[in-house]
Amino acid sequence: MTFRLTFAAIAAVAFAASAQAEGTYDTGASDDEILIGITAPLSGPASSYGIACAAHAAYFEMINEKGGVNDRKLKLLCEDDGFSPPRAIEQTRKLVESDGVLFMYNSLGTSTNTAVAPYLTSMEVPQLLLNSGASKWNDPAQNPWQTSSIPHYLTEAQIFAQHIMETMPDAKVALLQQADDYGKDYLEGLKLGFGDKFDQYVTVHETFELSDPTVDSQMLTIANSKADIVVLAALAKHAAQGIRKLGEIEGYAPQIYLGWSSTGIDTVLKPAGLEHAKGIISTAVIKHPEDPAWAGDPGVAGYVAFMNEYFPDGVQANISNVFAYATNEVLIDLLERAGDNLTRENIRDLAQTIDVQPSMYIDGVKFTTSPDDLDPIKTFQMIQFDGEKWVQIGEPITAD
Template structure:
């Protein structure tokens, strides 16, 4: 073979190989925070301050991402999880969000916690076109893809939860008189709106309501006023510290209302133990996650897998704290989205995949509860069951109820 021809063959082969490599490279798309080896995820949690009981969620998420990394990462990439404390302070949340986006250059911010903190960063995140994904609050405003296409919730929204309690009250206590304690922010307002909307023509069953600030050292005066109203049903929408104080004060006053407690404060470890387990007996709430303290799940494969995870990756974590189940389930949802992204790790594709979840589940979600999203549905979980505290553990009862707030 003449030398010239042989060189041509070699060059052609080389060109073909270069084209294949270029095509493979072209299929990989990255925004800041993503590369061949790494996916940078930002997070903002109240590790200090009045809502620090929620800080364990961030620790459980970090532990789950460590597990994923130990198993080889996602499509060969390791998760670099950068989590900052905002002390449940909106100005601090803004500072941390800017740091994550502009200095750390994360691909997205995952599960920032708190209604006020997320409200403070929502416009910034959307202006920057950086996903504010699976926010850790149930305010209804996180499901507004038309106005805020870069923000998505995760847990059932508060208005749905309020409607679920209203339906139960109308059926079982149609002549009841309701007193309500609510947190003075979008979360508390949403919950009260759901309750009122659900009661409909019978919204006048609410005969007294008092708000409180998360930073208030005590809520005794509000509880005394609510008891004095003559109500026989008590509704508490509060963060863990306020919820524990309310339960304890109601018991101290010898008041025995039918007691409803918002889902965000049902942790046995963080709320009911500090309030007193005896004082908490009979409280009704809602659930969408399995409770690790419920004997119903003691032989459940999903809870066993979670316990094994806790032993190996988060041994200091409290196994009676439902917030650690929540952290695990949210991290699993995030991993599912990143898996669906494949090699297209752009912020736009992250949101596209987050809005394309079909019957996704977790072994720690209650049976029958599925995660579904679409371009017009930014409420991943819309189903719950009622549960009652028996003095030792929560027991779920009744059917799965779908909250009808929405799209």
């Protein structure tokens, strides 16, 4: 009897040790694989940003060739949401309920992420490092399963206001605002930055819908106001239209401030006309690979080597590709810290305790989160377009 009890105890200990070695998993994770879902606009009005799927897939290929993360391979499932909230809900449900992903990752768009947030929260599935800079994601009480991966628009607008007051204190400002959460964050950020001087600075405020074919009429109204500065809170298509229209209006040459998410040279500035884009000011947190200032930088060298080998068809200067690369470094750090505890709750908790310096982030800019502050980036570098490339101007600015 004594021998049998001892043998049973030994067997129980061995079983427990084996279970621990195999890890603690939720749906989408195993000893060999981590299944990750993403929706992106592979079609529709924001399709120029859909390149992120290919960039992520290429990065995961590189990681898998090196052995994966903690000996587990990463598998990415990307679905087209067409930048449509109903479609995003449909595709997200498929990825969670049919495909069984562990978490949703870096899905693009404020409206689409807002649409799927209640569902993912109810399912207790992390909406990890989502590709939206809306300030709403810095609200753990309302959005406990959501974390963002990119600079918040409200914080950037605050930086714009600080920079304007420092460099053009007597300027009159016109704001072109996309009529959604994206545009509202720029309005609120300018209010924060200018404070009680907001009405003194912002004298014209024009809005547009994402479905509007052009913003020509809004640009004409702004031009008639003779505002010294135009802040364009617009995504790629309408940002390009606004820049082009302002450039075509004879006798009017305001200083343009452009949201960072629309600074793509190939996707925005070339369609707008490089001659019209020269002199535009924006912000950056990432190193632009074609900027001579980063010649010889190890982070840029690593990015270029990755693109050459794993994503040769991708445009190295495309901001979406650079951000995908940097965000994947944050993800890998998180998954490495997760170890064998690949539950959705642990992934959520780890996303709220990040302290990383991605190799493609400008020196002095970090990615940090804490349980009570999920705005990952507070410091921005001002940049200006010289007609060919973006170059840094001044020192990095931290939002007050």
